[in-house]
Amino acid sequence: MGGSAFCGQSKQIDVEARLNRAIGGCMSHASEPDGEFIPGELTFRQLTHFIAAAEEGTISGAARRLRFSPSAISASITELERALGTELCIRRRAQGVTLTSTGRLVLVRAKRLVDDVAELNFAVRGNGNDLVGPLIVGCFVTLSPSLLPRLLEEFQDRHPRVTLDFVVGAQDELQEALENGTIDVALMYDMGDTDRLDSFPLYEARGYALFGAHHPLAQADSVTLEELADVPLVLFDQTPSTRYAMTMFEARGLTPNIRHRTHAFELTRSIVARSDTAYAVLVQRPENKTSYEGLPIVEKDIVPPPPPVSVVFAWCKDVELSPRAKALAELVREQFPRPAR
Numbered sequence: 328m329g330g331s332a333f334c335g336q337s338k339q340i341d342v343e344a345r346l347n348r349a350i351g352g353c354m355s356h357a358s359e360p361d362g363e364f365i366p367g368e369l370t371f372r373q374l375t376h377f378i379a380a381a382e383e384g385t386i387s388g389a390a391r392r393l394r395f396s397p398s399a400i401s402a403s404i405t406e407l408e409r410a411l412g413t414e415l416c417i418r419r420r421a422q423g424v425t426l427t428s429t430g431r432l433v434l435v436r437a438k439r440l441v442d443d444v445a446e447l448n449f450a451v452r453g454n455g456n457d458l459v460g461p462l463i464v465g466c467f468v469t470l471s472p473s474l475l476p477r478l479l480e481e482f483q484d485r486h487p488r489v490t491l492d493f494v495v496g497a498q499d500e501l502q503e504a505l506e507n508g509t510i511d512v513a514l515m516y517d518m519g520d521t522d523r524l525d526s527f528p529l530y531e532a533r534g535y536a537l538f539g540a541h542h543p544l545a546q547a548d549s550v551t552l553e554e555l556a557d558v559p560l561v562l563f564d565q566t567p568s569t570r571y572a573m574t575m576f577e578a579r580g581l582t583p584n585i586r587h588r589t590h591a592f593e594l595t596r597s598i599v600a601r602s603d604t605a606y607a608v609l610v611q612r613p614e615n616k617t618s619y620e621g622l623p624i625v626e627k628d629i630v631p632p633p634p635p636v637s638v639v640f641a642w643c644k645d646v647e648l649s650p651r652a653k654a655l656a657e658l659v660r661e662q663f664p665r666p667a668r
Contacts, residue, residue, distance in 0.1 A: 369410040371444065374437040376403035377415065381434050382507070385423040435645070438508065446649055461490045462651040465501040465513035468565065469592045469611040470638060474514050482658055489651050498566040505643045511652045514659075516610075517637040518567045526639035527656075529663040532610045534575060534633045537596065540623040541603040549628045552579050559586035559605040563595045567636075572608040575633045593619055600624045610636060 379389035380400060390397040401418070408415050415430035426434060445460070466475050475493055482491055494501075494510050502521055504510040517526060536555060538545040544554065552575060560583045562569065576583050586605055589595050599607045600618035608629075617623055640659050642648055648656065 369407065371441065373403045373407035373410070374441055376400045377407050378434065378437055378441065380404060380416070380424050381426055381430070383424075386418065388423075442649075457488060458486045458651050458654055459488045460649070460651055461492070462512075462649070462655060463492050463494060463510045464655065465494045465496060465504055465510040465515070467498060467501065467513075467515045468495050469568070469609075470514055470516075471495045473611070473613070474638075477662070478514075478655075478658065481662075482655055485658070486651070486654060489654075491655075501641075505641065508643075508646070511649065512640060512642045512655060515639060515641055516567050516571075517639040517641075518570070523644055524641045525644050526641040527660070528637040528639050528665070529659065531635040531637050532612070533635050534571060534608050534610050534629060535612070536627045536629055537599050537607040537609055538625045538627065539600045539602050539605075540625055542606065542625070543603075544606070544627065545625040547627060549630045551630055552576055552581055555583070555606060555608075555629075556581040557584055559584055559602075561587045561589065561595050561598050561602075561605050561607045563590075563592060563607060563609060564588040565590050565592075568610065571610065571633075571636060575608065575629075596624055597622075 376389060376393065376395070376399075379392050380386055383389045383392055386397045386400050386404075389395075389400045393400070404415065404418075411433065413429050414427055415433055416427060417425045419425070464475075464478075471493075475495075479491060479493070482489070494504060496504070498515055498518065501510070501513045501515050502524065505513055506523060514529070517528070536544070536550050544550050544558070556576065562572065562583075562585050573583070587598060589598070592609070592611070595607050595609070597618040597620060599605055600620065600622035612626060616626070640656055642652065
């Protein structure tokens with residue numbers, strides 16, 4: 328077993344070296360000094376076609392995405408495999424494209440190389456602080472109304488030549504988008520459930536109870552989880568909000584009485600606003616204290632206070648932030664300065 332692992336590691340190092348040599352300038356058909364490997368010509372077209380096929384999962388999907396013929400995509404991948412002297416993927420008509428272990432290694436390096444070339448192009452087009460190029464920021468759905476508008480406005484004022492766009496989604500969707508490169512950075516909650524992201528905190532928030540104006544507990548100064556456990560709960564069922572709320576009750580040996588589940592923050596608030604029996608546990612506190620229908624809603628602190636959760640600016644550990652992403656991070660730090668200790 329040890330010998331097998333060693334051979335696999337040795338092969339990976341060999342392919343890594345070949346990729347480095349090809350990227351570093353061995354783009355011709357000249358043979359290596361030891362005669363062991365004769366690389367073909369490695370091109371960015373091959374890399375982009377390989378990346379598209381790997382991400383789409385099929386040759387036809389890559390062809391549609393890049394507007395090339397499937398035969399051209401397939402030929403590019405074959406040329407890349409010949410250039411590197413190894414098989415990168417298994418191509419089956421009915422099952423699509425499956426990367427080999429070497430293919431997964433090359434995919435990471437190929438993405439980085441293509442991104443570096445794009446950054447070089449943006450750097451040439453820009454001038455000093457005059458940043459140019461795309462930037463996509465993800466944001467957790469309930470945070471987006473309070474965080475994104477100001478951030479978009481101020482960033483575009485500073486860097487008008489950056490094409491800033493955004494994606495709104497749930498926590499797991501944002502994590503996946505960061506890891507596969509669909510978005511560059513994200514504004515999300517830190518739930519401590521991934522070691523693949525880097526982040527810095529913006530602020531902390533705590534869970535609270537939400538009631539309609541006529542709910543008996545709406546008149547209390549604060550509420551306990553024991554008081555809430557038997558009351559009908561309208562659960563905002565969106566990762567990580569669900570886990571946060573349920574963990575609060577579990578920590579005190581309680582099980583909430585879930586009456587409704589909803590994936591929409593404002594729908595949760597609207598249902599509670601019309602009820603004199605139900606409540607919700609939320610974290611985000613909008614400035615507007617009425618529902619979409621204009622009905623009053625009341626926020627009450629929970630005692631003892633539940634654990635805080637941090638809102639963070641996050642990015643993938645394996646990715647170096649672009650100058651545009653670094654500029655956005657700088658702006659976020661200005662908008663949410665950390666208190667002096």
